Amino acid sequence: MPGKLYPEDQKRVEEYLSSPTHQVERKPFNVWLLLGGITLMVIFMGLLSRLLSWFALG
Template sequence: MENEHNKLFPEDQARVDAYLKRGYNETERKPFRPLRLLFILFLMVTFFTLFSLGLARWFGVY
């Protein structure tokens, strides 16, 4: 073996590399948008806050 840290024989490593290059494991992803995520979280927290305040008023707690 070439490298002591490499646990596979060269022919096994070649099969693993060939499997990984087949494209099955590659997935096209949209770019991550952190501001969009923050906006959605802000909307959800606002909605649940207003909803809980509405329930509290309706039941006479607040």
């Protein structure tokens, strides 16, 4: 199957992508923020599991 669209289909795709919905400005992806969030969640869940085991085993 060829990778090119018919001209009328390509025009519809370009109109769809140029609509204001698809023109949202976004901040650049920050991998350190993601890794920090994952690290904090792992620490929090580990502490929560220790707290729950302390209550359960008394």
